[in-house]
Amino acid sequence: MASYRITLLAGDGIGPEITAIAVKLLERVAQQFNFQLDFDHQPVGGDAIEKFGEPLPASTLAACKASDAVLLAAIGAPKYDNLPRQQRPESGLLALRAGLDLFANLRPVAIVPALIDASSLRPEVISGVDLLVVRELTGGIYFGQPKGRVQLENGEERGFNTMTYSSSEVDRIAKVAFDLARQRRGVLCSVDKANVLDVSQLWRDRVNEMAGAYPDVNLSHMYVDNAAMQLVRQPRQFDVLLTSNLFGDILSDEAAMLTGSIGMLPSASLGSSGPGLFEPVHGSAPDIAGQDLANPLAMVLSAAMMLRIGLKQDAAALALENAVSAVLEQGFRTGDLMADGCTKLACSAMGEELLRAL
Amino acid sequence: MASYRITLLAGDGIGPEITAIAVKLLERVAQQFNFQLDFDHQPVGGDAIEKFGEPLPASTLAACKASDAVLLAAIGAPKYDNLPRQQRPESGLLALRAGLDLFANLRPVAIVPALIDASSLRPEVISGVDLLVVRELTGGIYFGQPKGRVQLENGEERGFNTMTYSSSEVDRIAKVAFDLARQRRGVLCSVDKANVLDVSQLWRDRVNEMAGAYPDVNLSHMYVDNAAMQLVRQPRQFDVLLTSNLFGDILSDEAAMLTGSIGMLPSASLGSSGPGLFEPVHGSAPDIAGQDLANPLAMVLSAAMMLRIGLKQDAAALALENAVSAVLEQGFRTGDLMADGCTKLACSAMGEELLRAL
Ligand SMILES: CC(C)[C@H](C(=O)O)[C@@H](O)C(=O)O
Ligand SMILES: CC(C)[C@H](C(=O)O)[C@@H](O)C(=O)O
Numbered sequence: 001m002a003s004y005r006i007t008l009l010a011g012d013g014i015g016p017e018i019t020a021i022a023v024k025l026l027e028r029v030a031q032q033f034n035f036q037l038d039f040d041h042q043p044v045g046g047d048a049i050e051k052f053g054e055p056l057p058a059s060t061l062a063a064c065k066a067s068d069a070v071l072l073a074a075i076g077a078p079k080y081d082n083l084p085r086q087q088r089p090e091s092g093l094l095a096l097r098a099g100l101d102l103f104a105n106l107r108p109v110a111i112v113p114a115l116i117d118a119s120s121l122r123p124e125v126i127s128g129v130d131l132l133v134v135r136e137l138t139g140g141i142y143f144g145q146p147k148g149r150v151q152l153e154n155g156e157e158r159g160f161n162t163m164t165y166s167s168s169e170v171d172r173i174a175k176v177a178f179d180l181a182r183q184r185r186g187v188l189c190s191v192d193k194a195n196v197l198d199v200s201q202l203w204r205d206r207v208n209e210m211a212g213a214y215p216d217v218n219l220s221h222m223y224v225d226n227a228a229m230q231l232v233r234q235p236r237q238f239d240v241l242l243t244s245n246l247f248g249d250i251l252s253d254e255a256a257m258l259t260g261s262i263g264m265l266p267s268a269s270l271g272s273s274g275p276g277l278f279e280p281v282h283g284s285a286p287d288i289a290g291q292d293l294a295n296p297l298a299m300v301l302s303a304a305m306m307l308r309i310g311l312k313q314d315a316a317a318l319a320l321e322n323a324v325s326a327v328l329e330q331g332f333r334t335g336d337l338m339a340d341g342c343t344k345l346a347c348s349a350m351g352e353e354l355l356r357a358l
Numbered sequence: 359m360a361s362y363r364i365t366l367l368a369g370d371g372i373g374p375e376i377t378a379i380a381v382k383l384l385e386r387v388a389q390q391f392n393f394q395l396d397f398d399h400q401p402v403g404g405d406a407i408e409k410f411g412e413p414l415p416a417s418t419l420a421a422c423k424a425s426d427a428v429l430l431a432a433i434g435a436p437k438y439d440n441l442p443r444q445q446r447p448e449s450g451l452l453a454l455r456a457g458l459d460l461f462a463n464l465r466p467v468a469i470v471p472a473l474i475d476a477s478s479l480r481p482e483v484i485s486g487v488d489l490l491v492v493r494e495l496t497g498g499i500y501f502g503q504p505k506g507r508v509q510l511e512n513g514e515e516r517g518f519n520t521m522t523y524s525s526s527e528v529d530r531i532a533k534v535a536f537d538l539a540r541q542r543r544g545v546l547c548s549v550d551k552a553n554v555l556d557v558s559q560l561w562r563d564r565v566n567e568m569a570g571a572y573p574d575v576n577l578s579h580m581y582v583d584n585a586a587m588q589l590v591r592q593p594r595q596f597d598v599l600l601t602s603n604l605f606g607d608i609l610s611d612e613a614a615m616l617t618g619s620i621g622m623l624p625s626a627s628l629g630s631s632g633p634g635l636f637e638p639v640h641g642s643a644p645d646i647a648g649q650d651l652a653n654p655l656a657m658v659l660s661a662a663m664m665l666r667i668g669l670k671q672d673a674a675a676l677a678l679e680n681a682v683s684a685v686l687e688q689g690f691r692t693g694d695l696m697a698d699g700c701t702k703l704a705c706s707a708m709g710e711e712l713l714r715a716l
Contacts, residue, residue, distance in 0.1 A: 085552075085553065085554075085559065088553065090553045090554070094554070120479050120480055120483040120590055120591055120592070121478050121479055121480065121590075122478055122479065122480055125478040141521060141554075141555065142554055144518070147555075147556050147557075148556050149556055149559075149560055152524065156524050156525045156526055157524065157525045157560060158522060158523070158524045158525075158560075159522065159523055159555075159556045159557035159558075159559065159560030159561070160502070160520055160521065160522035160556065160557055161520070161521045161522075161555045161556055161557050162518055162519070162520055162521075163499060163518065163519045163520075163521060164516060164517065164518035164519075165516070165517055166510065166514050166515065166516045167514045167515045167516075168514055193604070193607075194443075195443065195446065195448045196443075196448070196452070196499075196500055197499065197505075197517075197519045198505050198506050198507055198517045198518065198519055199505075199517035199518055199519050200517075201443065201507075201517065202507055202515060202516075202517030203517070224607070224608055225607045225608050225610075225611040226611065228586065228608045228609070228611050228612040228615075229611045229612060229614070229615040229620075230615075231612075232478055232479075232590065232612060232615040232616060233478055233615050233618075234478070246551070247608075249551075249582070249583045250582055250583050250586045250605075250608060251586070252583075253583040253584065253586050253587045254586040254587060254589075254590060254612065256587070257586075257587040257588075257590040257591050258590060260591075262587075
């Protein structure tokens with residue numbers, strides 16, 4: 001019987017509640033589909049700051065590296081907002097991405113017909129949207145050197161960061177995007193600011209060079225400002241969006257919000273080898289933490305992504321996804337998605353319904 | 359009688375058509391409100407590349423500097439897309455901003471009730487939106503040094519740009535935003551990525567420091583990814599948005615598209631002294647150039663901004679704005695805004711109706 005080691009990073013805020021539900025569902029599908037999951041809980045973010053004084057303890061990173069996949073819920077809480085940046089929960093996340101070499105961040109954004117009314121966009125604009133943001137995650141201005149702050153002679157201060165990519169960094173993320181476009185509708189849009197930035201021109205040159213190997217993929221380029229517009233104007237035009245780290249941070253959040261139901265969206269972060277990291281797009285929602293109000297569906301869909309991409313357990317992944325569709329069709333909603341005629345459920349009750357649907 | 363020198367930069371694509379209309383209307387209001395305008399046409403962008411081999415000839419910059427205000431229509435055409443970046447029309451625009459020290463870019467985004475159906479957002483989400491993006495325009499990653507591309511020893515190439523601000527650069531744009539917030543609803547949201555970038559932390563620190571002098575302004579900070587989300591989710595929450603150059607490029611285009619009628623939006627770019635530059639937010643629309651199909655309204659509203667901010671001719675500015683409202687209320691539309699029950703007009707015919715409405 002296949003057996004996998006899963007590192008669970010429940011993190012902060014609503015993290016523990018939604019993790020508990022994902023674990024129950026994962027245990028159930030493992031049983032149903034005949035494989036074994038060994039879970040190992042590790043602290044990260046604020047949780048790790050409390051226990052170890054740092055947002056990514058070495059023991060957590062080591063456990064992640066030794067596992068087959070990592071499932072992260074959410075990190076961050078207001079009480080850490082005024083710490084120096086290196087000591088904040090977010091730094092733990094960046095260190096985890098770097099430590100596991102997770103250069104490819106996949107963020108699918110698809111409209112669930114039952115939730116179309118949650119969107120702030122008109123139904124006819126948003127219906128049928130099914131796009132995937134492929135965001136570079138370990139390079140660009142997030143990690144570029146030099147960076148810092150310096151005192152100038154005239155008494156002023158200057159802050160600076162470096163946005164940089166090497167050709168091989170562009171190549172490896174572009175390959176991921178081309179390969180995924182090929183498996184989808186074959187349409188790839190690479191986003192940059194090549195009319196202003198040298199680093200973007202290199203990005204565009206490398207993507208163009210790779211296009212020769214993918215004659216079946218329809219490649220276009222779009223400036224980031226235009227992409228931010230087009231996502232609002234006509235999001236259905238996109239299949240796969242390829243972006244750098246910063247542009248992907250902005251555009252994937254914009255794209256996620258088009259659905260109006262960010263509590264539904266999973267993501268995957270992958271390296272060239274080693275375990276992938278799977279996590280919901282939403283945050284730790286400190287305002288509702290511990291009140292049994294959270295929406296666990298993005299976490300469950302992240303667990304499904306982990307099963308499919310990380311463990312190649314496609315049937316089990318599909319079972320989880322079907323359970324999510326089933327509860328929505330039955331009209332069950334957590335508070336964030338509540339609508340007329342639906343039944344409002346607590347987080348734990350949603351977990352029960354999901355188990356029943358399995 | 360007050361007299362002003364206006365440099366007209368008609369530029370490319372639909373630029374000349376919409377400039378012609380703006381000139382006629384400006385001449386009419388000058389007569390009505392008893393001041394004189396001396397127009398001086400100068401080439402910029404592709405137009406200047408054809409005539410002078412460069413996108414911003416020294417003579418054009420000199421003429422701009424010697425004038426009281428600059429009115430720009432649009433630049434850019436596909437035929438220049440493959441030139442080296444420094445020779446493209448866009449570089450002329452960047453050089454113009456730098457040459458006139460236009461550090462403050464103001465982009466108002468307001469919903470015209472008559473056009474609410476043009477938006478891809480639901481009417482109840484978009485109605486009443488009235489926000490102003492204050493974008494820093496001569497600093498940040500657009501102009502930061504060092505930048506370039508280098509060959510690495512291992513045969514790879516690396517591209518890089520520097521995102522940088524000094525404290526005085528942040529201070530002067532922040533002051534513009536605080537002052538404008540004070541004249542509006544008193545709500546200022548400063549956008550950054552201080553959880554990742556050193557340059558953003560400096561930005562945030564300086565903005566916080568200035569807040570003490572504006573106890574009447576309600577200041578908040580938002581990460582750029584969240585701002586991209588919130589603009590889609592609930593755009594009415596914003597009054598003034600303060601951004602760096604790159605974040606403002608992305609967010610102001612996103613905000614503009616929320617209206618669905620980007621053919622309506624003007625902008626102003628201002629320095630600490632010297633003439634301001636006024637231009638529509640839309641581009642040169644090469645696909646419809648020369649066919650009398652363009653929407654001249656954003657250009658007319660840019661001329662109104664020029665009258666109000668650049669020349670302090672408030673009454674004349676209001677007259678232009680009222681003329682625009684009047685033609686829309688009468689149901690006249692250019693093709694981009696055409697809707698059931700409206701009368702479709704060519705660009706020139708829209709100009710005639712505007713003249714009639716004055
Ligand atoms: C928390 C933050 C550092 C992070 C990022 O900017 O990458 C987040 O916004 C994300 O998109 O995962
Ligand atoms: C044309 C381009 C250089 C310019 C910019 O990026 O500033 C444009 O997008 C704008 O916003 O005015």
